[in-house]
Amino acid sequence: MSDRTGAIAVRGMKERTRRGASLLFIPGILIVVVFLLMPVVLLILRSFSSSPAGNPDIFPLTIDNYRVFIQQFGYYASHFGKTVLLAALGALLGALVAYPLALGIVTTRSRSLRFAYVFFALTPLLVSVVIRSYGWQVLLGPTGIFGQFAPGTNGFIGTDLAVVIGLGHLATPFVLLSLLPVLDNLDMSLIRAARGLGANAVQVFFQVVLTRSMPGLVSGLVVSFAVGATVVVTPQLLGGRTDRLVPNLIFDEMTVQFDWNLAASLSTVLMVVIALVAVAVSLLESWLSPLARARRASLSMGR
Amino acid sequence: MTVSYKGFTAVADVSFTVEQGKTLVLLGPSGCGKSSLLNAIAGFVPVTSGRIQLGGREITSVPPQQRHMSMVFQTHALFPHLSVIDNVMFGLKVWHGPKRSKAERRERAMDALRIVHLEDKAERYPDSLSGGERQRVAIARALVVNPEVLLLDEPLSSLDARLREELRFELARISAEQHLTMIYVTHDQEEAFSLGDEIAVMRAGSIQQRSSASQIYNEPRTAFVARFIGGSNLLKCTVPSARDDVAQVSGRPVRCRNPWSVPQGEAYLALRGHALTLHAPVADGNGLPATVTDVRYMGAYSAVGLVLGDGQSLRASVAGTRDLPLRAGDDVFVEWIPEDATLLVEERS
Numbered sequence: 001m002s003d004r005t006g007a008i009a010v011r012g013m014k015e016r017t018r019r020g021a022s023l024l025f026i027p028g029i030l031i032v033v034v035f036l037l038m039p040v041v042l043l044i045l046r047s048f049s050s051s052p053a054g055n056p057d058i059f060p061l062t063i064d065n066y067r068v069f070i071q072q073f074g075y076y077a078s079h080f081g082k083t084v085l086l087a088a089l090g091a092l093l094g095a096l097v098a099y100p101l102a103l104g105i106v107t108t109r110s111r112s113l114r115f116a117y118v119f120f121a122l123t124p125l126l127v128s129v130v131i132r133s134y135g136w137q138v139l140l141g142p143t144g145i146f147g148q149f150a151p152g153t154n155g156f157i158g159t160d161l162a163v164v165i166g167l168g169h170l171a172t173p174f175v176l177l178s179l180l181p182v183l184d185n186l187d188m189s190l191i192r193a194a195r196g197l198g199a200n201a202v203q204v205f206f207q208v209v210l211t212r213s214m215p216g217l218v219s220g221l222v223v224s225f226a227v228g229a230t231v232v233v234t235p236q237l238l239g240g241r242t243d244r245l246v247p248n249l250i251f252d253e254m255t256v257q258f259d260w261n262l263a264a265s266l267s268t269v270l271m272v273v274i275a276l277v278a279v280a281v282s283l284l285e286s287w288l289s290p291l292a293r294a295r296r297a298s299l300s301m302g303r
Numbered sequence: 304m305t306v307s308y309k310g311f312t313a314v315a316d317v318s319f320t321v322e323q324g325k326t327l328v329l330l331g332p333s334g335c336g337k338s339s340l341l342n343a344i345a346g347f348v349p350v351t352s353g354r355i356q357l358g359g360r361e362i363t364s365v366p367p368q369q370r371h372m373s374m375v376f377q378t379h380a381l382f383p384h385l386s387v388i389d390n391v392m393f394g395l396k397v398w399h400g401p402k403r404s405k406a407e408r409r410e411r412a413m414d415a416l417r418i419v420h421l422e423d424k425a426e427r428y429p430d431s432l433s434g435g436e437r438q439r440v441a442i443a444r445a446l447v448v449n450p451e452v453l454l455l456d457e458p459l460s461s462l463d464a465r466l467r468e469e470l471r472f473e474l475a476r477i478s479a480e481q482h483l484t485m486i487y488v489t490h491d492q493e494e495a496f497s498l499g500d501e502i503a504v505m506r507a508g509s510i511q512q513r514s515s516a517s518q519i520y521n522e523p524r525t526a527f528v529a530r531f532i533g534g535s536n537l538l539k540c541t542v543p544s545a546r547d548d549v550a551q552v553s554g555r556p557v558r559c560r561n562p563w564s565v566p567q568g569e570a571y572l573a574l575r576g577h578a579l580t581l582h583a584p585v586a587d588g589n590g591l592p593a594t595v596t597d598v599r600y601m602g603a604y605s606a607v608g609l610v611l612g613d614g615q616s617l618r619a620s621v622a623g624t625r626d627l628p629l630r631a632g633d634d635v636f637v638e639w640i641p642e643d644a645t646l647l648v649e650e651r652s
Contacts, residue, residue, distance in 0.1 A: 189380035192347050193441075195367040196374040197394035197448060207393075211384050290384035297386070298430035 040271075047264035054260075065265035080273060082160075083246040086235070087228035088277075089164045091221045094171025098220070101172075102179040103209075106186075118180070122173050129170065133237040136166050140238065162238040163245075170231060171224030178223065182216030183209075211290055218285045222278045229274055246270050304353025306336075306343045313339035315508035316353075321452070321501075323358075326478060326485040328499030330492065332531065336508040337488045338456055344486060345454050346370050357451055368397075373445035377457040379437045381429040387440050388412050388425040394448040415447035416440075418477055435466040442474070446481065453478075455487045459494060471497055492532055496520075504528045522562050526647050529573035536617035538572045542646065550646060553613040558589050559644035571647045578643035579619040581607065581629070582636045590638035593617075598629050609637060 047065050049058035069076050101121055108114040124132060140147045140156040147155025156162045186209065194204045210217075235245040246266060253263035286292040306314035313336045321327045329337040342348040344355060346367030355363045362370050373394065381390050391412040395403060403411070416422045419439040429437055438458055445453055458474075459467045475498055478485055489495055495502050496516040503513040504527075512524035523529035526537055540550040545566050549556050552572060559572055584592055596608040596616070605627045607619045619637065621627060629635070 187378065187380060189376040189378050190382060192342075192345070192367070193374065193376060193380040193444075194382075194393070194397070195347070196345055196370075196372060196454075197444070198368045198398035199393075200366075200368050200397070203397050207397075208382065294384045294386070294428040295430065298428045 043264050044268055046261060047268045049261050049264070051261075053258045065261045066269075068262065069265075069269065079244070079246055079249060080270070082243060083229050083270070084273065084277060086160060086163050086245065087167060087225050090167025090228040091171045091175070091224035093164060093168030094224050095175045095217060095221055097168065098172045098175035098179060099217070102176050102183055105176075105180065106183040121176055124169065125173050129231060129233050130237075132169060133166055133234045136162065136169065136234075137237050140165065157238060158240040160239070163235050166234040166238045167224075167228040167231070170227055170234065171220075174224045174227060175217070175220035178216045178220035179213060180216075182213045186212050214285065214289045214291060218281060222281055225277060225281075226274050229270065304340075304343060304355065305351045306339050306348060307351045312508055314343065317505075317508070317510050318353075319503060319510065319513060321484060321486060323484050324482045325500040326483070326487055326498055328487045328489060328495040328502045329505055330489060330495040330499075330502055331505035332490055335505040337490075337505050339508075340505075341374075341454055341456050341486060341488045344452075345372055345374050371448075371450055372452045372454055373448055373450040374454040374456060375438070375441050375445050375458045377460050379429075379434075379441040379461075381437055381440055381444070383429050385428075386425070387421065387427050387429070387432070388416070390429065390440055391415050391444045391447050394444060398448050412443075412447055415443040418446060418481070419443045419473070434462050435470060438462065438470060439473070442477070446477070446483075451484065453483050453485045455485060457489055458487075460489070460491070467491075467494075474498060504531065506531075522560075522645055523573055523647065524563065526571050526573070529571075529645070529647060533575060534618075535573040535575055537647075538574065538611075538615055538617065540570055540572045540646075542567050542570050548641065548646075550644075553591055553611040553615065555591055557591065557644070558641040559646055560642060561646045563645075563647065565646040565648050573645045573647055574617065574639060575643060576606075576618050576620040577604065577622065578639050579617075579621075580638050581619060581621060582638060584634050585636050588636065588638045589641060590636055593635055593637045595629050595631055595633045595635060597631055598627055600626060609635070 045058050048061045048063065050060055050062040050064065051057050101117075105114060105117045105121070108117060137157060138144050140150075140162050142148065142150070142153060142155040142157075144155060147157070150156045150159075156165075190208050190212070191204055194208050199207065229245075230247055232247040232251050236248055236251075239245065239248075247270075250263045250266045250270070253259045253266065304314060304318070305312065305316050315336070317336075317340060319327070329340060331337050339348060343350050346362075346365065350363055353363075354361065357370065357372075382393065385393065388409065392408050395408040395411060413422060413425065416425055419442055421436060421439055421443065424432065424436065424440075429440065432440065438461075441458070455474075459470055462470065471494055477483070478498070485498075487494075487498055499516060501513060502516055502519050503510045504519060505511065506527050512519055512528045514522075514524075519528060519532055523532060523535065529535040529537060538552050540552040542550055542561075542565055543556075545561065545564060548559060548561050550559050550570065550572050551557075557572075582588070591611055593609040593611050596610050598608075599606045601620075603624060604620045604622050607621055607627070607629065608616065609619060610616045617637075
């Protein structure tokens with residue numbers, strides 16, 4: 001009898017402490033709501049607004065800001081298409097640079113040397129995007145070490161190539177950061193086993209290292225893509241005056257046309273496009289990657 | 304060969320030959336250099352000085368993928384993104400041998416899986432296999448390329464005791480059936496004895512003794528070997544004369560063997576615990592008077608702790624499933640036949 005009341009008392013206490021513990025989530029939830037969720041909600045509300053720029057009041061609501069996408073479908077489709085393409089190419093270029101860097105870093109034996117490599121590889125993150133883009137403007141401009149070989153009088157400035165190079169530079173540290181932990185956790189005996197079975201360095205890379213690091217590579221690519229598709233300065237400084245990217249259109253609507261409502265609807269559509277691409281790439285990875293396929297097969301068979 | 308990393312010598316001037324179809328076991332405690340030696344043979348670790356030859360062919364600087372050896376790892380190292388059959392076929396796909404059709408490769412991989420009795424798990428993925436099954440797949444994967452030498456780096460250490468024993472017998476069977484040449488690294492004496500045609504006991508980068516299991520057990524070359532294999536008692540003694548096979552222990556002459564020609568002077572006498580018999584105190588016989596310090600019943604035998612007149616202690620394992628009529632403080636006479644006692648010099652380093 002006394003036993004049972006004891007048990008009830010203990011359970012009551014547990015419930016109370018658990019309820020108390022859940023209160024600890026509140027600061028975190030507040031930060032997420034105030035700093036992440038609210039701006040997005042306000043942005044989406046603004047994209048349905050018809051009140052003039054500068055007016056904090058968003059009512060009355062309208063869908064006119066989205067109607068322009070249907071009215072001028074060709075114009076917006078080509079700008080969004082180009083943004084997606086250049087951001088994707090930039091992310092791929094970043095991956096091409098970051099992968100060998102990551103391999104070099106994880107195979108470094110000395111700890112201090114490794115730290116130095118990681119530090120220097122990530123220094124681009126310490127420098128503003130504006131400075132980095134101006135840097136490329138010099139390098140790719142008519143008198144720069146790369147630009148002097150360009151056919152025109154303006155170096156490579158104003159070409160899509162220049163934009164892709166600039167975006168690739170932005171992407172490199174992000175891909176590197178997501179590759180390092182995956183490659184660090186790669187079981188060295190897998191590489192030794194493959195070598196012992198007769199695989200040369202190229203076969204080891206494509207059949208073992210690349211397959212095993214695919215999850216990290218893909219998440220790095222997705223992050224880089226999102227950064228590349230939203231950055232304003234790089235295409236502004238390195239890209240052409242015509243055929244501009246969506247972030248520049250948004251910037252113009254905000255500061256030149258002063259149409260915040262259209263800027264908001266452009267931003268919302270861009271956000272949705274980036275999210276769709278990210279989801280599509282992740283789905284593709286989990287369908288195609290042999291590693292993910294093996295994991296599914298093991299799961300369905302049970303242990 | 305010698306293998307050093309940044310001033311640390313992992314393998315110090317080691318030299319040996321393995322005959323075709325035989326198994327050499329490298330046995331030693333962790334950090335003794337046995338894995339470094341194996342990795343140098345496989346080509347994963349560069350040799351600092353010395354040579355490696357395979358069937359008369361110089362392979363010291365040949366890259367690992369061209370050495371025609373394959374390795375089984377402690378962590379099985381199966382490719383998690385490939386099914387069992389694809390894991391086994393991996394070597395056939397990349398091996399620089401005759402080109403084979405996919406059907407032929409599959410057939411050979413299935414043959415290898417049949418050797419390890421896993422033909423019905425061919426389509427499974429490594430994550431859905433048990434530890435023992437994974438290691439058997441790793442063995443099949445290493446066998447399928449017909450390696451000239453099969454290297455095994457503590458292949459059973461990550462398994463539990465029952466599986467370890469099962470796989471040990473399996474490996475012995477496969478090695479006999481396939482006439483494999485194997486170099487097997489382990490720290491486990493039972494594994495070494497049951498698989499090795501020859502056993503090399505390693506310590507601090509060098510081979511202390513290389514010979515058959517029974518010779519290592521009965522005639523340990525050094526005090527380290529005597530202690531590491533089966534835990535011998537080592538008693539300080541003096542050798543009055545190198546020829547007489549007699550040692551002076553605790554002020555008493557006892558008979559023993561001197562296979563390594565230990566010279567006159569200070570030495571050690573190695574005595575297996577279960578080679579000792581305990582009697583009521585007597586004055587004669589080949590042995591020493593001692594006092595019991597503790598008696599522990601172990602099932603198949605009893606472990607008896609003893610101390611000699613000069614304070615040296617030793618342990619005896621007395622066979623039998625009954626409780627011994629002994630207790631701490633009893634005086635006994637420890638006896639052995641001379642063939643079971645071996646004279647050794649102080650450890651060589």
